[in-house]
Amino acid sequence: MKTKIETIHNITNITLAQKAIILLQKQKLKIATAESCTGGLLAYHFISLDGASTIFDGGMISYANSIKNTWLGVGSDSLQTFGAVSEIVVRQMCKGIIKQSGADVGLATSGIAGPSGGSNEKPVGTVFIGIQFKNKDAIVKHCQFSGNRNEIQIQTCNQALEMLIDLLQSR
Incomplete structure (x- = not known):
């Protein structure tokens, strides 16, 4: 029997990912992911579906700050x-x-999925999601989710996919 999290994961995220794939295909766009708190879960939602090879270039799991810096060029000062x-x-x-x-x-x-790692300024569930189209500025959303680690990761993926769909539909 599936747990509530597995049901949410299998129905909500996959449906959102399917919609995102269709919109990316229609606009002939390729996407790549840079994930910290979601640890590859966003990439999984794309590549687990038919049609992913037409829109998904790849993804990086940049969990450690040193990887964010060396692989993605995130500034040490930032x-x-x-x-x-x-x-x-x-x-x-x-x-x-x-x-x-x-x-x-x-x-x-990038976020704090918990159960530890939170602070007064950035409690567990604090997440930032960004989407950038080539040669445009990134749009970043600050979110505050609740639940356990897996639930926060799933909520982050849902929000990221919803943001992507909204941005693609408004292009």
């Missing part, structure tokens, strides 16, 4: 001043994944 879970870092992650992959769209996540 990481030290603002922390990995910040708008500026997610903007730089978007820019970096587009540069590294050559994709048309970069999608990045």
Whole structure:
């Protein structure tokens, strides 16, 4: 029997990912992901579906700050001043994944999924999601989710896919 999380994961995210794939295909766009708190879950939602090869270039799991810096070009000063879970870092992650992959769209996540790692300023559930179209500025959303680690990751993926769909529909 499936758990509530598995049901949410299988129905909501896959349906959103299917819609995103269709919109990306119609606009002939390729996407790449740079993920921290979602640890590849966003990439999974794309590549688990038929048609993914037409829109998905690749993804990076940049969990450690050193990887954000060396692989994605996130500034050490940004990481030290603002922390990995910040708008500026997610903007730089978007820019970096587009540069590294050559994709048309970069999608990045960074957050605190818990159960530890939170603070008064950035409690568990604090997430930044960014989407950038090549040669445009990134759009970053600050979210505050609740639940356990897996639920926060799923909510992050849902929000990222919904943001992507909204941006694609408004183009």
